[in-house]
Amino acid sequence: MFQSFTQSARPDQGPPRLANLRRAMAEAGLAGWLVPRADAHQGEYVAACDDRLAWLTGFTGSAGFCAVLPDVAGVFTDGRYRVQVRAQVAIPHFTPVDWPDTRLGPWLREHLPEGGTVGFDPWLYTPEQIDALTEALSGTAIHLKPHTNLIDSIWPDRPAPPQGAITPWPDTLAGTSHAEKRAALAETLRAAGQTAAVLTLTDSIAWLFNIRGRDIPRNPVAQGFAILRDDGRATLFTDPAKLDAAARAHLGPEITLSPPEAFETALAALPGPVRLDRAHVPLRVVQVLDGAGVPHVWGADPCILPKARKTPAEIAATRSAHLRDGAAMCEFLAWFDAQSPGTLTEIDVVRQLEQARAATGQLLDISFDTIAGSGPNGALPHYRVTEASNRRLLDGDLLVLDSGGQYLDGTTDITRTLPIGTPGAAERAAFTRVLQGMIAISRLRFPRGLAGRDLDAIARAPLWLADQDYAHGTGHGVGVYLCVHEGPQRLSRLSEVPLEPGMILSNEPGYYREGAFGIRIENLIVVTALNPLPDGDGATQLGFETLTYTPLDTRLIDRDMLSIPERDWLNTYHRACRDKIGPLLSPQARLWLEKVTQTS
Incomplete structure (x- = not known):
């Protein structure tokens, strides 16, 4: 099995390591030390030998950094991790800081009023990052200094660099x-x-x-x-x-x-x-x-x-990978629907889904650790189940199931939100709003030259009408048997990169109610050039082709909230699931697919 459920870092390990780091800072004449979650290649995911942030703090999220000063150690995380970081670090030794609401420059100004030298490893920071921080500290007595990595000097059992075959x-x-x-x-x-x-x-x-x-x-x-x-x-x-x-x-x-x-x-x-x-x-x-x-x-x-601009061959390969992966998802969902509330745990779900993908005979790895968050765990967008956090799926829960596979011909990433037993009215209403946002992106036609920041709000509009939102982007780029998070293309209010034909993105609006439940729906899409419409102005527009084919759980949909075009899209999508995935399924899963994709 690819995924493990051990808890790799514990809060109790942080304080003595922090004390050792502060001693090393004092010996080096430094008033501060910066610890990013980064390696020399600036990728989102790092090898064990480069996971310095987790080693020091216990925080295992995929984004964040720590600024260590003599009297305070701030752990900066964005909206995806604000609940998680508070559960993983030893408070008050480490102080969670909401980023980007609070930025590093002003924070350092506040906590080093008399100034001082803050060290950093120049292999782990880019010129853009250091120039921005230097500008934020202008007019102060705080100075930045490149230095050999202090974490490495106090990490006695640091793993060796990886030696995977090319x-x-x-x-x-x-x-x-x-x-x-x-x-x-x-x-x-x-x-x-x-x-x-x-x-x-x-x-x-x-x-x-x-x-x-x-x-x-x-x-x-x-x-x-x-x-x-x-x-x-x-x-x-x-x-x-x-x-x-x-x-x-x-x-x-x-x-x-x-x-x-x-x-x-x-x-x-x-x-x-x-x-x-x-x-x-x-x-x-x-x-x-x-x-x-x-x-x-x-x-x-x-x-x-x-x-980012995928070739026709890459797109064709990705389509094949998604059909295979969609069939594995349907085999899993048919099994899942036959289980009674209270009989499964989150780990059971992860194991069964990985087995379904492995049964294709072509799974090379999972594309990220599966997110299987039930009930309040589902409100953590990047939740990772461990033996300590493993929760039983109870009647009335929602399960956020975000997963993907790495195949030679493509990288997949799909999220489905599943009801355990009978869902509540609030959950159904929120799910339907998220679905409306996902459908809006799927159906969109837009002029050339627009970027992710121009489209992100379209997915949020149904939620905004209910005073709801989500603290992550609507979509990220995806590679072809490469990284599941790929730039520069994004559906995000921060992205200024124009979308171009061949770019693959995720389409994944969500909603999270802390302590109660989470919702996310995700398909992968590829930017395509569209033919002009008969009554249009003749301009070539762009749109999206859906790559992911796995049914959406209609038990969570409030049909009265959907417009006729939204219902038409849903019915067309489910018909495509039957046509494309049905022939690849076992007889039992095919019967399940026919049942759950009936016209609504």
Whole structure:
């Protein structure tokens, strides 16, 4: 089984580790130390050796940071984790801070009124982050200082760096060879007058070279760095032991392999100007180039947008993965509906769902730890069940079930909210509003040039009418057998990246009532170009094709709240579930699917 249920960090471990860190700060002459949840590659998920925030504080969420001062240690988390962090850290040794309501700069100003030096590891922060914090501290006596990592110096049993194997990803699924990708990006560099680009994002490197790795749980990437030159040649800095003969042959003679410890030396020897992504490259890379007198220019990682614009081959592969995954979901749901309230726990649900995906014979990993939150646990958007938190599913509960699989041909991510026994009227009303928001995005036509920030409110409008909302974005980008959270595309009020055909996103509005229940519905969608309408102005608009096919639980829908177009969409979607998924199911699951997708 991929998922475990052990509690990896405990609040009682935090205070002595915090005391050790403060001693190390004092020895280094520092008044503060910053601990992000980040590694040198700035990915959302980190290897065990890089999970310094969890090791120090006990907080295991996928986003956040800690600022440690002599008398206070603030753990900053956004709206997804504000309940979770209070349960996982030792209060008052650690103080939860609501971010971004409270930002780090003003917080440091408040807690270091006399000033002081705050240290940070330059491998774990980007120039953009440090420049923003420096500006926020201007006019104060607080100074930022790059420093070797203090957490590593007090972590006696820190795990070793991961050594997962690197394997080729088929060109037939990618739709483009890595030689073609490198040639296209090299032309971009030449046109900009740049000699090379430094790549530090692991999914960019995986995409560019058509490789996949096993260094980060749930994400098929390999830790490493790369330098792409303006003639299409490249150097990949990773442990050569990760590549067998087949992987080396796949890379070919135009890609040089070097160990990670050779990266800084190679940077210092580059001719300039070198392209750096200010939002993603570690500050340490800038320090090395500046120290060697190598000129650099700011520019987006050249892989990010091409990676986001999926090829026809990638979209076709993703469709296949979603049909397979949808069939596994239906097999699970048919089983789930046959169980009586009170007979299952959250862990039982996770295990059974993983078994259903594994039964396809093609599951390579889950795409993230399954979220199976019942009752009040469902109100935690990123809840992860452990043996300590495991809850029995009781009559009247709602279950938020957010899960996904990693297959060679695609990455899936789906959320369904399921009633246990008879749902209440408030739960049904909130579910229907969330459904209306999800349908609104699914049916949307919109002009080219709009970004996620322009569309996010459309999903929230039904909830806003009831004075309800959710504290996360409406959707994130998704890779193809890559990271389940992929940028730069998002459905979020923070996203300014225009949506383009081929971009895959999640469509997942929700609602969470702390201490009571949670609701989320999620399908994956892909941006498509739409034909002009007969009575329109003739402009080509964009829309979304739904990739996920698994029925929605109609027991939670208040049909009187739905408009006729919303009912039509629901009926059409359920008919598509029968047509696309039905032939892939066992006889028992097929009968279940026919029953639950009847016209409403």
